[in-house]
Amino acid sequence: MPKRKILFLGETYRADAITWMNGLKEFGDFEIVTWELNQNNLGLNRIKRIIEWLLAVIRIKKIVKAHKPDMIIAERTTSYGFLATFSGMKPSAVAQQGMTDIWPPNSRTKFFKKKLQDYTFKQADLLHAWGELMAEHMKKSGVDMNKVMILPKGINLEQFVFESNNTATKINAVVTRTLEPEYCHDVILRAFQLVNQFGVDFSLTIIGDGSLMDYLKNLSKEYNISNKITFTGRLDSDKVSQILQESNFYISMPVTEGVSASLFEAMASGCFPVVTDLPGNRNYINNYENGILIPKGNYILLAEEIASAWNRPVWRNEVLKNNRVFVEKYANYSVNMKIIADKYHEMIDKSVTSN
Amino acid sequence: MCGINGILYFDNKQVNREELIIMRDILEHRGPDDSGVFVEENIGLGHRRLSILDTSSAGHQPFLSENKRYVIVLNGEIYNYKSFYNEIKSKGYQLKTGTDTEVLLILFELYGLEILPRLKGMFSFAIWDKSEKKLFLVRDRMGVKPLYYAFHKNGIYFASETKALFKVGIEIELSENGLDEYFFNRFVSGENTLFRNVKKLLPGHYMVLDSNGSVQYRKWWDLKYEIQNQSKINNPKKWFEEVFFESVNLRMVSDVPVGVLLSGGLDSSSILSSLYHQNYKDINTFSVEFNETEHNEAFLAKKLSEDYNYNFHSINLNDELLLENLIQSTYYNDKPLMHFNEPHLLGVSKLAKDKVKVLLSGEGADELMGGYVRYKALKNPSLLKVVSVLSGIENLNKKPRLNKLFRYSKIETSDDLVIYNGSNIFPEDIEKFYGIKQHPFNSYRYSVMNDAKELYPNNPQRQALYFDQHTYLCSLLDRNDRCTMGTSIECREPFLDERLIAGLGTLDDKWFFTGKKGKFILKSAMENKLPSEILNFRKIGLSAPWKDYLLNYPSIKNELEDMINSPIFEIKYLDNINPKKLIQELQNGNDKLVPFILPIFMFHIWHKYYFQKLSKL
Numbered sequence: 013m014p015k016r017k018i019l020f021l022g023e024t025y026r027a028d029a030i031t032w033m034n035g036l037k038e039f040g041d042f043e044i045v046t047w048e049l050n051q052n053n054l055g056l057n058r059i060k061r062i063i064e065w066l067l068a069v070i071r072i073k074k075i076v077k078a079h080k081p082d083m084i085i086a087e088r089t090t091s092y093g094f095l096a097t098f099s100g101m102k103p104s105a106v107a108q109q110g111m112t113d114i115w116p117p118n119s120r121t122k123f124f125k126k127k128l129q130d131y132t133f134k135q136a137d138l139l140h141a142w143g144e145l146m147a148e149h150m151k152k153s154g155v156d157m158n159k160v161m162i163l164p165k166g167i168n169l170e171q172f173v174f175e176s177n178n179t180a181t182k183i184n185a186v187v188t189r190t191l192e193p194e195y196c197h198d199v200i201l202r203a204f205q206l207v208n209q210f211g212v213d214f215s216l217t218i219i220g221d222g223s224l225m226d227y228l229k230n231l232s233k234e235y236n237i238s239n240k241i242t243f244t245g246r247l248d249s250d251k252v253s254q255i256l257q258e259s260n261f262y263i264s265m266p267v268t269e270g271v272s273a274s275l276f277e278a279m280a281s282g283c284f285p286v287v288t289d290l291p292g293n294r295n296y297i298n299n300y301e302n303g304i305l306i307p308k309g310n311y312i313l314l315a316e317e318i319a320s321a322w323n324r325p326v327w328r329n330e331v332l333k334n335n336r337v338f339v340e341k342y343a344n345y346s347v348n349m350k351i352i353a354d355k356y357h358e359m360i361d362k363s364v365t366s367n
Numbered sequence: 368m369c370g371i372n373g374i375l376y377f378d379n380k381q382v383n384r385e386e387l388i389i390m391r392d393i394l395e396h397r398g399p400d401d402s403g404v405f406v407e408e409n410i411g412l413g414h415r416r417l418s419i420l421d422t423s424s425a426g427h428q429p430f431l432s433e434n435k436r437y438v439i440v441l442n443g444e445i446y447n448y449k450s451f452y453n454e455i456k457s458k459g460y461q462l463k464t465g466t467d468t469e470v471l472l473i474l475f476e477l478y479g480l481e482i483l484p485r486l487k488g489m490f491s492f493a494i495w496d497k498s499e500k501k502l503f504l505v506r507d508r509m510g511v512k513p514l515y516y517a518f519h520k521n522g523i524y525f526a527s528e529t530k531a532l533f534k535v536g537i538e539i540e541l542s543e544n545g546l547d548e549y550f551f552n553r554f555v556s557g558e559n560t561l562f563r564n565v566k567k568l569l570p571g572h573y574m575v576l577d578s579n580g581s582v583q584y585r586k587w588w589d590l591k592y593e594i595q596n597q598s599k600i601n602n603p604k605k606w607f608e609e610v611f612f613e614s615v616n617l618r619m620v621s622d623v624p625v626g627v628l629l630s631g632g633l634d635s636s637s638i639l640s641s642l643y644h645q646n647y648k649d650i651n652t653f654s655v656e657f658n659e660t661e662h663n664e665a666f667l668a669k670k671l672s673e674d675y676n677y678n679f680h681s682i683n684l685n686d687e688l689l690l691e692n693l694i695q696s697t698y699y700n701d702k703p704l705m706h707f708n709e710p711h712l713l714g715v716s717k718l719a720k721d722k723v724k725v726l727l728s729g730e731g732a733d734e735l736m737g738g739y740v741r742y743k744a745l746k747n748p749s750l751l752k753v754v755s756v757l758s759g760i761e762n763l764n765k766k767p768r769l770n771k772l773f774r775y776s777k778i779e780t781s782d783d784l785v786i787y788n789g790s791n792i793f794p795e796d797i798e799k800f801y802g803i804k805q806h807p808f809n810s811y812r813y814s815v816m817n818d819a820k821e822l823y824p825n826n827p828q829r830q831a832l833y834f835d836q837h838t839y840l841c842s843l844l845d846r847n848d849r850c851t852m853g854t855s856i857e858c859r860e861p862f863l864d865e866r867l868i869a870g871l872g873t874l875d876d877k878w879f880f881t882g883k884k885g886k887f888i889l890k891s892a893m894e895n896k897l898p899s900e901i902l903n904f905r906k907i908g909l910s911a912p913w914k915d916y917l918l919n920y921p922s923i924k925n926e927l928e929d930m931i932n933s934p935i936f937e938i939k940y941l942d943n944i945n946p947k948k949l950i951q952e953l954q955n956g957n958d959k960l961v962p963f964i965l966p967i968f969m970f971h972i973w974h975k976y977y978f979q980k981l982s983k984l
Contacts, residue, residue: 206543300584307810312543316563324518326377327580334581 016360017043017079021072021096022087024048028109028273029087031165035345040353045079047072048092065091072099082360089113089132089139090125097135103359106132107140110268111292112149129153137359140352144295161355166345167273171249172280174336175257178329183207183214183322186259186283188252188274189266191222196265196288198224198231199311203263205235206315212322214240216263217255221246256281260328261318264288267308276343279303279335284328286318302331302338369428370394370415370852371440371514372531373493375502376522377580382411390524390531391415393984396699397442397527397852405429405438409522409578410495410502414440417855419724420448421465422622430468432476433460436498439472442527443490443512444859446617465622480505480573483587487617489859491568493525500578508588509731509863510570510841513848517564523576528849529565529701530981537564539978546940547807550966551792553705554842557811561702570841588865590836591818594872603874607867608892614864615641618727626651626723628715628858629672629679631664633901634729634738636671637889638861640896642727643675650675653719653726655711656683659912667901674898682718684711690922692717694976699853703973706843707965708911712850720854730847731862734835735871736886737828737879741788744775745827746880748784751776767958785819785831786812789839791962800963802943812838822872828880833872914961917968918954927964930971941967 018036022029024046036042049068051061072095076084085105086096090113093106113129133139133153139160141147147162177184185204189195197218204216218228218241225243232238244255256262262278264287275296278285285303287293297303304321306314321328372390374382384406391402391413398415401424405412414428429438448467451474455462460473467488474482475494480503489511494503504525506514516525517537524532533539545561548554558566568574571588600606615638619625627642629635629652642650652672656665665681672679684692692710700709719726733739744751758764758773777795778784786809787793794806815837816830823829844860851858871878874888881887890902916923931946944967953960 298584301582307808307814310544310808310810312808313559313810316542316544320518320564324377324521324580326521327518327582330577330580 015041015043016083016357017045017081018356019072019075019079019081019084019101020044020046020086021084021092022046022048028165031273031345032085032087032107035165035349036353036356039346039350040356042353042356045075045081047075065095068095069099072096072101076101083356083363085356089129089136091128093132093136094128097132103137103363104135105138105140105356105359106136107142108146108150109142111145138355143292145292148291161352163348163351164276164343165273165352166343166348167276167280167339168345169280169340171253172277173253173257174280174332175282176329176332177258177260177282178325178332180260181213183212183261183318184259185214185216185261185263185318186219186255186278187216187263188219188256188278189264190220191218191224191228193224194267195222196267196309197228199265199309199314200263201228201231201235201237201241202311203314203318204237204240206312207318208235208237208240210315210319212319216241217244217259218242219244219247219252219255253277253281256283259283261286261321263314263318265306265308265314266290276339280339280343282332282336284321284331285335286314286321296338302335369417369440369442370397370527370531371442371491371493372413372524372526373440373502374411374522374524375495375576375578376409376520377578378521379409379578380521381408382406384411386535387411387413390526390535393531393534394527396855399855401427403428405431405440405495407497412438412440412493412495417724417852417857419444419621419623419857420467423464425464426466426468428468430466430472432472433463434476436496437472437476438495438497439468439475439492441468441471441490441492442514443488443492443507444620444857445471445486445488445490446620447487449620475503480575480585480587483573487865489863491527502576503573504568504576505573505587506568506570508571508590508865509836509844509868510567511844511848511860511863513845514568515560515565516568516574517566519564521580525568528699529560529562530698532565533701533981534984540564541938544808544810546938548809549703549705549970550801550940551794551797551807552787552790552809552812553966554839556809556815556838556841559811570837590833590868590872591822593865593869594822597869597873600870600873603878603888604891606870607888610864610866610870611637611861611889611892612641612645614867615727615861616645617864618859618861619647621725623724624651624722625725625727625859626653626719628652628712628719628726628728629654629668630729631667631669631671631901632729632904633884633886633889633893633897634732634862635727636667636897636901637732637893638727638729639671639675639677640893641861643677644896650677651719651722652677652679653715654679654681655715656681657912658683658685659915662910662912664904667904671898671901678722680718680722682714684714686920686922688714689916689920690926693923693972694980695853696850697969697973697977698980699849700846701849701977703966703969705966705969706846707913707969709846709850711911712846713853716851716854716856719856723856725857725859726851728847728858728860729862730843730858730860731840731868732886732889734832734840735862735868736889737832738884738886739789739835740885742828742831742880742885744772745784745788745831748781748827751778751784765959767961770959771962781827782813782816782820785827785834786816788831789835791965796963800943801940803940826876829876832879836868913965914958917961917964926972927968929975930968933971933974935967935971935974 033044051057084096084101086092087107133155141162142164232241262283262285289305289307299305304317394415398417400418401416403414412429429440445467448470489507491506491512491514515529517532540563542563545555575583654665654668657663669679692714696709696713755776774793819830819833847858878888
């Protein structure tokens with residue numbers, strides 16, 4: 013049988029998309045053809061991008077004609093997902109990326125985006141909810157839940173190996189989010205300034221790059237904690253997993269979030285999770301049970317809870333062990349991607365039979 | 368009603384009996400009648416008993432189940448414990464005591480935590496399961512009975528009052544969030560406290576702790592869910608009267624005398640009237656008198672008591688007696704006072720101590736039925752914008768009440784109007800008066816607010832009731848518990864019956880906000896039972912004349928002047944405050960400063976006396 017082909021619409025550079033595509037190749041033996049918008053969204057290019065978007069369906073149809081894919085998949089229900097379903101190609105699978113793809117929530121085009129989303133919800137053959145949060149939103153939006161697959165892509169458990177680090181003599185905290193405003197590294201730094209004042213020893217590793225790098229470096233100096241903080245810049249995933257294994261606390265304070273693979277990575281690697289109290293995180297973290305949830309921006313509570321958790325090694329150790337078991341069960345990349353790939357094969361089989 | 372405490376270590380360390388007893392006995396005022404401890408390896412439970420039901424020694428705690436598997440310490444009462452007698456007997460159990468504790472433990476043995484929704488009462492308790500090595504900590508629906516805990520030395524320490532935690536080495540470290548809330552919102556809401564290492568178990572929640580350190584937190588009673596799932600009340604007035612009377616009757620279950628905290632206002636008078644109409648005899652009532660006419664309702668309380676042929680008692684706290692009760696109530700509350708009537712409540716409880724062991728209180732009526740005048744401002748928030756414009760008129764602004772309204776009117780969002788509705792200091796004041804730019808996070812308050820908005824969209828008045836039921840009321844209940852238990856008296860709140868709370872949450876606005884005083888449903892239910900002077904008297908509540916105290920009561924005035932040299936001004940919140948200037952301005956007649964000075968003054972009193980007293984014990 014010839015190798016089956018999937019047309020992927022989405023931003024191919026994103027880690028999330030790469031994981032998805034690689035999983036399909038590895039566990040479904042699919043060949044992946046990709047297409048994405050070429051123009052960026054900045055300045056005058058925005059107009060070019062809109063024109064490109066308007067003409068996209070013609071372009072997608074040409075690719076379909078040329079490559080004859082067996083299936084189309086796409087990310088975001090308001091953009092690539094809409095194009096995938098509007099192109100008429102069957103079967104189609106679309107992933108909702110965040111709690112909602114209508115972003116930003118107060119955008120002037122909210123109404124228009126909602127229409128696109130509703131169309132995609134209706135026309136897609138399969139909808140991916142990478143977490144309960146997306147599924148809840150879909151349910152509220154009146155989606156036929158029979159065509160929703162609630163399953164995270166998972167993480168590579170062979171790469172993110174468990175290391176409890178419970179004998180460490182100080183807090184070794186790690187942050188793995190991009191250095192952009194929505195991830196609120198300033199809140200984390202401010203909290204560690206207080207942790208320092210509490211007299212609790214720590215080191216903090218901030219992995220990643222972003223527009224706030226210089227600002228955050230200066231802030232750590234202003235808070236007199238720069239000697240305890242390492243900014244690594246962008247690292248390859250092997251190095252990230254190594255640092256996670258060496259750390260005992262994972263801190264993440266975004267103001268908005270869908271399902272973060274980095275939370276699973278940290279839980280799998282033996283880091284105690286302290287994350288923002290957001291619906292997405294609440295699906296995986298029960299406050300004070302297997303981690304700590306901090307209300308948005310509350311750096312004082314963040315500091316107090318980090319210090320308090322540090323003084324509870326027996327509890328933390330229990331949490332770490334249980335969290336690893338949870339990730340192995342719920343977010344195992346090789347298991348979950350096999351399920352997803354098998355589902356695609358089944359959809360293609362059905363589509364061939366019905367034609 | 369008692370004091371409970373305990374320690375569970377997660378690293379199998381042996382509990383030190385002496386340490387457990389130190390924790391227990393600092394709570395002696397909560398239970399002078401008996402005491403006990405249970406220690407077994409890494410678990411220890413302590414209990415101070417105030418005997419209310421079956422006062423014999425059979426009610427000794429910690430109480431062991433018949434099969435010796437479970438051990439319980441209970442603070443509070445299960446009012447409907449007798450209603451389980453037949454059920455328990457049918458399951459083959461023989462009761463050995465007349466206590467609610469034994470009934471509760473058997474029910475737990477039979478049903479586990481599933482029994483909680485069937486319990487009517489006020490309680491916090493701890494049960495140790497020897498077989499599973501699990502500790503269960505449970506708190507009642509509205510948080511009438513307290514339970515504080517701290518994770519310390521690889522274990523959990525818990526107690527009815529935080530002083531028991533401090534006494535065994537948990538440090539008194541002030542939380543920045545806690546201070547924010549204390550100074551700017553009057554009290555710390557939610558599970559956090561003024562102290563960094565100490566938390567409260569939230570009302571309607573339980574915790575299950577394993578010996579290996581695992582913890583489960585669960586909400587077992589959710590008011591939002593209860594309101595959403597209530598069936599329609601067809602005749603609210605009739606329903607209210609029936610349930611309220613039943614609730615009062617239920618709270619009369621006692622083997623010792625019960626009295627009433629009677630202010631003379633609508634709420635406590637309704638309780639007294641309910642007792643009268645249910646033929647209860649020989650009731651003692653207790654009231655606080657004020658010299659200042661505008662604060663005094665005691666004459667109404669006296670008249671009603673006489674009308675019903677009940678025994679009226681009252682107390683007037685003057686100068687030194689006021690200071691003495693101020694210092695003592697600060698100790699019992701473990702934190703700076705925030706309602707400013709704690710000394711009065713303690714004073715009246717002392718008065719009651721010789722006559723009764725249980726007091727009924729009208730607490731909760733205002734939050735459940737819209738009794739506070741401040742809710743009126745939320746009826747039409749857009750009018751506040753107009754009020755805000757008038758704030759520039761200096762003559763109007765000089766009057767403290769109007770000044771407060773003007774300051775309040777500058778709040779910009781509807782959410783903040785609700786959140787700051789019970790405060791005396793508002794966001795703009797924080798910057799102006801304290802020179803602090805960052806507002807309190809108020810994380811718990813905003814989370815309650817989200818639920819309130821879901822239940823009552825676009826209805827700030829109803830949102831405020833729901834909000835206060837989860838915040839302000841909790842703080843008042845803490846105050847009631849501490850001030851009455853300070854004199855070994857149990858306080859019961861008939862308005863906080865779970866059927867009333869949830870049912871009232873479903874009623875139309877008109878049942879609350881019709882008429883000048885709010886609480887329309889209570890007024891309607893009681894209109895043929897209470898005299899018109901009580902039904903129509905302006906609302907006072909237990910509001911104390913602090914401006915007069917600060918200016919004219921020599922003992923209090925001395926303390927105020929002593930505050931000038933207090934080390935509290937070294938903390939960053941008070942960096943911008945010049946105490947000498949502030950006090951001078953007040954003494955020169957600037958009444959507007961009273962709401963700003965009081966939290967600082969109470970903080971000073973706490974700082975000056977609390978540590979002193981704690982270290983002496």
